[in-house]
Amino acid sequence: MPLLIPANAPDLPMKHIISLLLENEAGALSRVAGLFSARGYNIESLTVAATEDATLSRMTIVTTGSDDVIEQITKQLNKLVDVVKVVDLSEGEHIERELMLVKVRAAGKDREEMKRMADIFRGRIIDVTDKTYTIELTGTGQKLDAFIEALEEGAVLETVRTGASGIGRGERILRV
Amino acid sequence: MELTGAEITVRCLADEGVEYIFGYPGGAVLHLYDELFKQDRVKHILVRHEQAAVHAADGYARTCHKPGVCLVTSGPGVTNAVTGIATAYMDSIPLVVVTGQVPTHAIGQDAFQEVDTVGITRPCVKHNFLVKDVKDLAVTMKKAFYIATSGRPGPVLVDIPKDVTTARCEYFYPDKVELRSYNPVVKGHSGQIKKALGLLLEAKRPMIYTGGGIVLGDASADLAQLVRALGYPCTNTLMGLGGFPATDPLFMGMLGMHGTYEANMAMQHCDVLLAVGARFDDRVIGNPKHFFQEDRKIIHVDVDPSSISKRVKVDVPIVGDVKEVLGEMNRQLAAGSQKPDAAALKAWWTQIELWKARDCLKYDRTSAIIKPQMVVEKLYEITKGDAFVTSDVGQHQMWAAQFYKFDKPRRWVNSGGLGTMGFGLPAAMGVYLAHPDSQVVCITGEASIQMCIQELSTCKQYRMPIKIVNLNNRYMGMVRQWQEFFHGNRYAESYMDALPDFVKLAESYGHVGMRIEKPEDIEPALKEAFARKDQLVFMDFVTDQTENVFPMVPGGKGLSEMILV
Numbered sequence: 001m002p003l004l005i006p007a008n009a010p011d012l013p014m015k016h017i018i019s020l021l022l023e024n025e026a027g028a029l030s031r032v033a034g035l036f037s038a039r040g041y042n043i044e045s046l047t048v049a050a051t052e053d054a055t056l057s058r059m060t061i062v063t064t065g066s067d068d069v070i071e072q073i074t075k076q077l078n079k080l081v082d083v084v085k086v087v088d089l090s091e092g093e094h095i096e097r098e099l100m101l102v103k104v105r106a107a108g109k110d111r112e113e114m115k116r117m118a119d120i121f122r123g124r125i126i127d128v129t130d131k132t133y134t135i136e137l138t139g140t141g142q143k144l145d146a147f148i149e150a151l152e153e154g155a156v157l158e159t160v161r162t163g164a165s166g167i168g169r170g171e172r173i174l175r176v
Numbered sequence: 177m178e179l180t181g182a183e184i185t186v187r188c189l190a191d192e193g194v195e196y197i198f199g200y201p202g203g204a205v206l207h208l209y210d211e212l213f214k215q216d217r218v219k220h221i222l223v224r225h226e227q228a229a230v231h232a233a234d235g236y237a238r239t240c241h242k243p244g245v246c247l248v249t250s251g252p253g254v255t256n257a258v259t260g261i262a263t264a265y266m267d268s269i270p271l272v273v274v275t276g277q278v279p280t281h282a283i284g285q286d287a288f289q290e291v292d293t294v295g296i297t298r299p300c301v302k303h304n305f306l307v308k309d310v311k312d313l314a315v316t317m318k319k320a321f322y323i324a325t326s327g328r329p330g331p332v333l334v335d336i337p338k339d340v341t342t343a344r345c346e347y348f349y350p351d352k353v354e355l356r357s358y359n360p361v362v363k364g365h366s367g368q369i370k371k372a373l374g375l376l377l378e379a380k381r382p383m384i385y386t387g388g389g390i391v392l393g394d395a396s397a398d399l400a401q402l403v404r405a406l407g408y409p410c411t412n413t414l415m416g417l418g419g420f421p422a423t424d425p426l427f428m429g430m431l432g433m434h435g436t437y438e439a440n441m442a443m444q445h446c447d448v449l450l451a452v453g454a455r456f457d458d459r460v461i462g463n464p465k466h467f468f469q470e471d472r473k474i475i476h477v478d479v480d481p482s483s484i485s486k487r488v489k490v491d492v493p494i495v496g497d498v499k500e501v502l503g504e505m506n507r508q509l510a511a512g513s514q515k516p517d518a519a520a521l522k523a524w525w526t527q528i529e530l531w532k533a534r535d536c537l538k539y540d541r542t543s544a545i546i547k548p549q550m551v552v553e554k555l556y557e558i559t560k561g562d563a564f565v566t567s568d569v570g571q572h573q574m575w576a577a578q579f580y581k582f583d584k585p586r587r588w589v590n591s592g593g594l595g596t597m598g599f600g601l602p603a604a605m606g607v608y609l610a611h612p613d614s615q616v617v618c619i620t621g622e623a624s625i626q627m628c629i630q631e632l633s634t635c636k637q638y639r640m641p642i643k644i645v646n647l648n649n650r651y652m653g654m655v656r657q658w659q660e661f662f663h664g665n666r667y668a669e670s671y672m673d674a675l676p677d678f679v680k681l682a683e684s685y686g687h688v689g690m691r692i693e694k695p696e697d698i699e700p701a702l703k704e705a706f707a708r709k710d711q712l713v714f715m716d717f718v719t720d721q722t723e724n725v726f727p728m729v730p731g732g733k734g735l736s737e738m739i740l741v
Contacts, residue, residue, distance in 0.1 A: 023357055026306070027294055038299050068485070075482035081303040081323060084357040176356060 011066040015044070017096055017166045018070075019174055020077060021084040024050050024057045028082040032059065035080065041065065041073055045098075045141075045163025056084065056176065060165045062141070084176055093169035099136070100144045101126075103158040104151065106133040114155070121147045132157060140164075181310045182207035182341040185274065188317035190217035191349045194245050196236060196609050197221070197274075198229040202249025203289060204276025207341040212247075221609065221638060224630040226253050228602035230260020230331075231628070234269050235603030239564055239586045240610040241394070243270035243324050250276045251289030254296065259596060261331050262300035266593025267415060268392060270329035272320045273301075279339040280308055293335045302330030310343035318353045327360025328480040329392055360479060364496030369504050372475040372492045373512070375448050380520035381527075382408040383446035385431065387460075388415030388592065389453015389478060389498050391585040396420065398502035399452065405509055406516055409528055411439040413454050414577055415592040422581035423561075428528070429537075432460040433729045434574040437536035437738060438528055440729065444470055444736040445527075452477045453498045456488040457593075464488060466734025477501045536727050536740055537578055545720045546695050548572060548647040552579035555617065555645060558702045563615040564607045566590065568600035568624030571653035574725045576619040598627030604642045605634060615643070615706065622648040622675055622716075632685035635712050643705050644714045646678060649721045657724045661739070682714035693718045 022028045029048055036043050044062040051058045063073060070088060077086045089096075102123075106114045107130065118125055118135045121143070127134035137147055141164055148156060168174065179187065185208055189197060198221045201209045212220050223229040226248045233244025244264075248257045254275050264271050278287040294306045303323050305316050316334055324332040376382060390399050390412075396419050403410045403426055410420045411428040420427055429436030431443050443449070443461070449472050454460070461467045464487055476483075476490040477498055484493045494501055539549045552575050555563075565580055566589040567573040573590055582588045589607060591599040604618040618625075625646055635642060647653075655670040679689030688711050692701045698717070705713035727738040 027298075030295065031298060034298055068489075072482065072486060079480070079482050081355070081358050 011068055013064045013066050013069070014090075015062065015064050016070050016088055016090045017094065017164060018061045018063060018074065018077070018086065019089050019166055020059045020061070020086045021051070021174060021176060022057050022059060022080075023082045023084065024055050025082060028057065031080050031082055032061075032077065035076055036063075039072075039076060041069065045161075047163045047165055053176070060163070062164050085174060087168070087174050089166045089168060092172055094166050094172070095169060096140050096164045096166045097138055098141050098144055098164045099138050099162045100147075101160045102135045102137065102148070102156060104133050104135060104155050105131065105157060107131040110152075110155065117147070117150060121150075123147070177346070178344040179347045180207065180211075180341065181313055181336065181343050182211040184310065184313050184345075184347050185317065185336065185341070186211040186215060186218060187347055188314055188349055189245060190215065192317070192321050193242070194218050195242070197245045197247050198223055198232045198606070199247035200226050200229055200249065200253060202253050202276060204250035204278060204338045205247060205341075207338070208247060208274070208276065208336075220247075221605070221634070223602065223634050225628065226256035227260050227598065228605075228628050228631045228634065230257050230264065230271065230273065231596075231599050231602035232606035233271055234260065234264045235566060235589050235606030236610045237264075237269050237271060237606070238589045238603070239607045243272055243321060244606060245272050245274070247274045248276070249289065250278055250293065251291050253289075254291055254293045258297060258300065261297055261333065263591050263594045263596040263599060264331040265300045265302065267388060267591065268329050269331065270324040271331035272317075272324050273331055273333040275333060275335045277306070277335045277337040280337045281339070283337065293333070297333050300331075301333050304333040304335065306335045306337075307340055308337065310340050310345045313340065314347060314349050315353060318350050319355065322353050323358065361481070361495045362497045362500055364477065364494045364501035364504060366504060368492055368494045369501060370508060372450070372494060373505055373508050375473050375475060375492060376406065376450060377514045377516055379446075379448035380517060381445060381447040381524045382406070382450070382516070382521075383442050383448070384408050384410040384450045384452070385413070385443060385454055386410065386416045386419050386452045387413040387454025390416055390419035393453060393479070393498040394585070395453070395499035395502050396585045398499055398506060400424070401506050402502055402509070405506065407521060408516070409442055409525075411435070411443065413460055413592070414590065416454065417577060417588045418582035418585040421583040423583055430577055433462070434578065434725050434727065436578075437534045437727055437740065438531035440727070440735045440738060441531045442528055444734070446472055448473045448475070450475045450477075451490075452502065453479075455483045455486065461488065462729045462735045462737070463732055466737070469734070534740070538741060539723070543695065543720065546692065546698065546717055548575050548649070548717070548719045548723055549579050550695060551645060551647060551698055551717050551719070552576055552619065554698045554702055555619070556580045558699065558706060559615050559617065563587070563617045564589065564611055566600045566604040566607060566616070566618045568618075568620040568627075569595045569597045570621050570624060571649075571657065571723070571725050572619050572621045572624070572647040574654075575647070597624040600624060601628050601631045601642070601644065605631060605638075605640055608640045608642055617643045617645060619645045619647070621653060622646055622650065622678070623652045623672060629681070632682065632687060632712070632714075636686045639710065640712060641708070641710050642712050644712070646714065646716045647719050648675075648678070648716050649719045649723070650675065651721060654725070660724070661728075661730070678714055678716040682712070687712040687714055689714045689716065691716045691718065
């Protein structure tokens with residue numbers, strides 16, 4: 001049975017993934033980051049890099065907020081003079097990927113188990129010492145969380161995550 | 177021919193048609209000042225503090241149709257200017273602020289008089305630029321003027337390192353610039369406008385509420401046409417005063433925290449609300465939860481999409497230039513056959529008249545001590561309602577807004593959004609330069625005026641015959657009022673001991689000072705002051721210390737929960 005949401009349901013905070021194209025200029029990143037802190041919006045992750053067009057940067061922001069807050073966030077982002085385009089990817093079909101590097105304990109009997117876990121999650125071991133593996137893992141944020149949770153407590157020595165990058169599915173294209 | 181960056185900057189200003197630049201020199205801008213010295217197309221006004229330079233440019237911009245321009249040096253020049261920039265930003269005033277910066281090679285070295293200007297001002301400008309290459313200078317200046325004056329206006333800052341002012345390149349000032357990332361919407365969606373008009377014509381209890389957008393968008397004639405064609409009540413925000421003629425019978429007075437009883441009640445109880453160039457801020461609608469206890473349909477017209485549905489959910493959003501949208505509404509209204517519901521409107525006006533009968537702005541006219549309201553009323557009479565009035569922030573600001581009936585836009589100049597004490601006097605300087613043949617009055621209080629009192633010196637230097645009306649109650653009146661109402665009469669630090677003798681102070685700056693202590697002396701004093709056409713007159717009115725501003729919607733309360741006299 002489909003889950004029906006009553007019309008008077010409170011406007012609950014939801015996770016959104018917002019993509020933007022902005023002028024690749026000094027200070028553009030700080031304008032976006034400053035907007036979020038000044039207006040009290042939440043940033044779960046933010047990634048940015050230049051695109052194939054060197055004058056443009058592409059940024060992905062993961063944030064949470066009620067529909068009203070997300071509407072304000074997109075409007076306020078659009079208002080920034082350096083921002084060329086904004087799209088809330090969560091409004092449609094999209095793909096989301098994040099990269100994580102995890103350094104884990106891999107000594108003795110754990111070594112084989114760790115290799116198996118990396119295989120199950122389609123991770124790659126990219127650095128090896130007598131006692132450690134460094135595993136590269138790509139996926140949605142949820143998948144990366146699941147991998148960490150699947151490991152034995154104390155196995156993780158260090159993690160680093162890029163934050164999500166997102167792109168629309170199919171013909172959904174964000175460009176100037 | 178190649179020009180230096182300093183020459184280019186000054187040429188850009190001249191080619192942009194800039195008449196006045198308000199500023200204060202310093203190390204990083206010496207080359208710019210040298211170029212200003214060598215020409216006479218742009219006149220420089222030397223202030224006594226950078227905050228005043230920005231306020232003066234702001235006052236200039238608010239009363240004419242041009243952006244205000246200022247020039248300050250790096251470091252403390254910039255930090256002093258920040259209050260002025262934030263003031264202009266909150267009220268959407270178009271400014272171009274040129275700031276000096278340490279040479280590019282010294283940036284980041286904690287050089288003398290270095291601050292991260294672009295970083296410090298980022299949250300209080302519409303946009304800002306750091307020009308690192310002289311080749312980008314002219315086009316950046318053009319962009320600054322374009323961004324400042326288009327869409328929802330605002331201050332734009334251009335930071336120029338000292339070595340860029342000496343570097344050379346060919347000068348070319350473009351007629352126009354286009355930015356792919358910046359395209360303000362001008363034309364409103366005609367389908368939405370039609371829908372809005374339909375709602376308005378169906379209304380039983382309509383209300384029209386307009387803000388500073390009408391003034392900035394030069395849409396007051398279009399607004400008046402619409403309001404009169406419909407016969408609906410109209411209220412203005414503090415920023416919107418003059419947007420609709422205050423003496424028109426359809427005008428309800430200002431609304432909000434110190435708005436009239438009738439305006440606030442009508443706002444709360446209307447069934448269709450048309451909001452134009454206003455933003456439902458906390459001083460206007462009070463507690464939004466209380467506001468929404470009554471059911472009403474809201475139409476919101478604004479040039480800035482982010483103003484719509486920010487604090488209040490609206491039913492018909494219309495993004496566009498308010499003048500365009502109101503013009504289209506007027507055209508559609510004239511072309512259509514539907515008329516407002518006359519019977520419902522009659523009943524609504526009957527209700528409004530009952531609210532008006534409450535006479536919410538009454539005060540004791542027989543008092544032996546000067547009532548501040550009376551000073552503003554007399555000022556209104558003597559200036560025939562035709563003066564340019566600037567104000568500072570506090571009780572005097574509210575009395576000016578309540579008792580000076582502005583019939584024209586761009587006559588009322590105050591810091592509505594940021595609430596900047598010290599704004600009034602320097603703003604009046606800018607207003608005077610924009611309108612040298614008009615009466616320019618600064619209504620202030622003894623606390624506010626002291627925040628930029630040094631500008632009396634600038635007024636002397638440029639012979640600015642501003643009339644200062646100081647409502648002196650020896651208290652920070654609005655702070656005292658809140659302390660009386662909400663803090664058990666504990667007047668913590670709101671009493672000003674050791675005030676200067678304002679008469680002597682004015683005289684020492686070379687102006688005329690007057691002290692007025694009796695109600696019967698108000699009118700003769702004002703008459704004398706305005707008769708001194710070429711002199712600045714500082715009128716120190718000794719007013720009732722206990723007078724409060726009524727009505728008042730306490731913070732966090734609903735619009736109809738007013739404290740009344």
